[in-house]
Amino acid sequence: MASRKKKLQGLVAATITPMTEHGEINFSVIGQYVDYLVEEQGVKNIFVNGTTGEGLSLSVSERRQVAEEWMTKGRNKLDQVVIHVGALSLKESQELARHAAEIGADGIAVIAPFFLKPWDKDVLINFLKEVAAAAPALPFYYYHIPALTGVKIRAEELLDGIQEKIPTFQGLKFSDTDLLDFGQCVDQNRERQFAFLFGVDEQLLSALVMGATGAVGSTYNYLGKKTNQMLEAFERKDFSSALNHQFCIQRFINFVLKLGFGVSQTKAIMTLVSGIPMGPPRPPLQRASREFIDEAKARLESLDFLSSTYLKDRNLESCS
Numbered sequence: 001m002a003s004r005k006k007k008l009q010g011l012v013a014a015t016i017t018p019m020t021e022h023g024e025i026n027f028s029v030i031g032q033y034v035d036y037l038v039e040e041q042g043v044k045n046i047f048v049n050g051t052t053g054e055g056l057s058l059s060v061s062e063r064r065q066v067a068e069e070w071m072t073k074g075r076n077k078l079d080q081v082v083i084h085v086g087a088l089s090l091k092e093s094q095e096l097a098r099h100a101a102e103i104g105a106d107g108i109a110v111i112a113p114f115f116l117k118p119w120d121k122d123v124l125i126n127f128l129k130e131v132a133a134a135a136p137a138l139p140f141y142y143y144h145i146p147a148l149t150g151v152k153i154r155a156e157e158l159l160d161g162i163q164e165k166i167p168t169f170q171g172l173k174f175s176d177t178d179l180l181d182f183g184q185c186v187d188q189n190r191e192r193q194f195a196f197l198f199g200v201d202e203q204l205l206s207a208l209v210m211g212a213t214g215a216v217g218s219t220y221n222y223l224g225k226k227t228n229q230m231l232e233a234f235e236r237k238d239f240s241s242a243l244n245h246q247f248c249i250q251r252f253i254n255f256v257l258k259l260g261f262g263v264s265q266t267k268a269i270m271t272l273v274s275g276i277p278m279g280p281p282r283p284p285l286q287r288a289s290r291e292f293i294d295e296a297k298a299r300l301e302s303l304d305f306l307s308s309t310y311l312k313d314r315n316l317e318s319c320s
């Protein structure tokens, strides 16, 4: 049985893996990154080596080192560190799961294998079970991201009876816009203490209404503070101000989505907002264009997401 420490709640930043200009991992800024998340964004949970962290583009050895560095630098500062250990090779995934347990992580998460794919629920559960069994004391989260894995097995179906197969199952990270599926995951598991973590940042408010207990996302790296204000408004049942916060966040995300938004752009935006150099992404991803950076910066400023004194006197559609 997994050690039932406190349930993973609130915002979880999907960490970026900082890189040098030469494409090597830049471990030296991770300590600063932890402080930035905690102090500037009010975010104390992280999800390491996921989509945003380019986990699948790193070698197993790099993934181990990145996880270790976050554990070391996060000690006594972060609440929970969840390590994504999904891989195409079950062996590698198990190795990473065992390693996460050894270094004292708070949980592991796994995506569906996406090259030779599981074709139905039982096949997928069997794969996940083998990974979970390699870290029998760690809470296990299934990371549902069908648009990227191509594995479209509904989460609701997967969760049906999952605890009998995977005793350490503790929750779901749901990165999809199907709120029927998400709502049914919550509705059908009310008796269980699962964490329901939503992963589409621009739609989080709707997921909160549907019962989300928290959220994992890339934008919480730099919009954590803003999103926390939305969570607080929701908690005190001030839905109109929660909606204002969500619309404000949407205006930014909508803007960058139209320019073309992914991991490379997340790295550029985080560099801009935090001042911590995140570096380029690893191929096949390409660094964000100069035009993207300039436009994103102007937008961040106009929404008052970037502290900029010179803009203060202008007529802003400020969100604060």
Ligand SMILES: CC(=O)N[C@H](C=O)[C@@H](O)[C@H](O)[C@H](O)CO
Pocket: 014, 051, 052, 175, 199, 200, 201, 202, 216, 217, 218, 219, 253
């Ligand atoms: C595909 C992807 O990376 N999704 C992220 C998490 O799952 C989100 O945090 C998005 O980056 C965010 O919602 C913006 O679309």
Ligand SMILES: CC(=O)C(=O)O
Pocket: 014, 015, 047, 049, 050, 051, 052, 053, 199, 216, 217, 218
């Ligand atoms: C967003 C997210 O959860 C990830 O990057 O894996």
